[in-house]
Amino acid sequence: MTVPPKPESRPSNPNFSSGPCAKRPGWTLEALKGALVGRSHRSKPGKAKLQEVIDRSRALLNIPADYRIGIVPASDTGAVEMALWSLLGARGVDMVAWESFGKDWVTDVVKQLKLADARTFTAGYGKLPDLTQVDFKNDVVFTWNGTTSGVRVPDGEWIAADREGLTICDATSAAFAMDLPWDKLDVVTWSWQKVLGGEAAHGMLVLSPRAVARLESYKPAWPLPKIFRMTKDGKIVEGIFKGETINTPSMLAVEDALDGLRWAESVGGLKGLIERSESNLAAVADWVAAGTTAAFLAEVPATRSCTSICLKFADPKLAGQTPEVQAEVAKKVASLLEKEGVALDAGAYRDAPPGLRIWGGATVERSDIQALLPWIDWAYATVAAELVA
Missing domain, CATH: 3.90.1150.10 (Aspartate Aminotransferase, domain 1)
Structure with a gap:
């Protein structure tokens, strides 16, 4: 094989990591100068910053007004785990996986939650499973975009409009880069470290009214740790979805998330x-x-x-x-x-x-x-x- 000459041009930014991802063009530490450091996240200004993340995310992603949006611990993984452990078990579940993270959710459901009525549909790297086999009488868990395989679902046409179960979608490398059909999604998760280049450790969790109804009508057979609990006395804890996070967030990371959201608005x-x-x-x-x-x-x-x-x-x-x-x-x-x-x-x-x-x-x-x-x-x-x- 003939080796071509070394190229002369170089990328201005060589950061091509799939997470944490490249910061927005022009980003510097100056972007964090407004961070509410040294203050409680439960203070009035602290909750206002967290609510702003929620409000800007809703507006950018066109999330319906009656869907709840929360900031949760442990990145996208934490958000997915909260959904799986809090919502599954009420009916059968179809697990759809074609890369490593989707297979992690299969492991959780089959080996940790031990749900006997779980069905698994998998495919190797580079392929999608046969989505026509999915039964929407069941709950359905899937990734929109396979971060480790580079394979995404092309659209939401395969999702039944008259579904009986909930659709739980890990959208961590799809949100803000792909068009998500909210009317067909009941739970959606992502993290700040992906498409908008935010800092890691925080996740976002979106719940449809159908998902909230499940939370308020169903109690899992297993105990839930504090950071997973979204209800109290059979009612949704509304504060979680109004900037009152379950655990302490980094206000530096919050400021960085806001910077990314403002930049997103500026580019259309x-x-x-x-x-x-x-x-x-x-x-x-x-x-x-x-x-x-x-x-x-x-x-x-x-x-x-x-x-x-x-x-x-x-x-x-x-x-x-x-x-x-x-x-x-x-x-x-x-x-x-x-x-x-x-x-x-x-x-x-x-x-x-x-x-x-x-x-x-x-x-x-x-x-x-x-x-x-x-x-x-x-x-x-x-x-x-x-x-x-």
């Missing part, structure tokens, strides 16, 4: 955010189509994520190597990109097939994606010349 709101992410995906798609270095892990174009863009190497010679060699090549390519300072944290997820994962969320500039792609060509050719016969 949800429409602008989606356009930025889809433009990044299109740049990668053009490069893949024009070259021979890489292919998408997602096999069907309509399912390719515009945030967690997962790639595998397309070299037929590499495909004939052992899995160990394939993994070593991918590791060395990611290491070389990092050494050159053009892509940090761009290796594939540890459980995914060998390759690269490039974050293309709205805080990433298309020009940085375009500047990176020739470096991938160069890095792969350099490594392959050494390791691929």
Whole structure:
């Protein structure tokens, strides 16, 4: 394999991590100067800051007025766990998973909650399960976008409008980059560290009126720890959804979340955010189509994520190597990109097939994606010349 010359242009921002993700363009620590540090989050100004996060999120995402929005502990994971442990068990549940985090939720439901009437629909990396098999008489748990596989559901058409169960959607790398059909979703979760580039550790939890009705009419058979409890005496704890968080949030992180939300408004709101992410995906798609270095892990174009863009190497010679060699090549390519300072944290997820994962969320500039792609060509050719016969 001929090694091309080292590219001359470099990304202005080499941060392509899939979480925590790149900060918004132009971000500096000055963005946090208004943070309510040294004050109680339960003070009047503290609750006002938290309520502002909720209100701006509702407006940006077009969340219905009768849906409740809460800030919860432990990032998206905490939000999903709160939903699973608080809501499931009232009826059967269909678990839909095609990457590592979805499979984690399967483990929780099958091995921890031990729900005997749980059905599991899974697919390998790069594919979606057969969604037509899902029974919406049951509760349904799924990720909208598979962060570690780069595979998303193309739309909400597969979700029954007349569902009897609840739909519980982990949308952590989809919210603010993909159009979510709120009328078909009962529980939606995400974290600040993804599409808007906020700091980690805090999650967002959205509940439809149907989900609230379940909380108020159903008591799980298992005990719930304090940080999961959303009801008291059979009624929803409204304070959770008015800025009165269950545990102490970082007011620095809250200020950073507000900065990201204001920036999102400045670039055209949800429409602008989606356009930025889809433009990044299109740049990668053009490069893949024009070259021979890489292919998408997602096999069907309509399912390719515009945030967690997962790639595998397309070299037929590499495909004939052992899995160990394939993994070593991918590791060395990611290491070389990092050494050159053009892509940090761009290796594939540890459980995914060998390759690269490039974050293309709205805080990433298309020009940085375009500047990176020739470096991938160069890095792969350099490594392959050494390791691929």
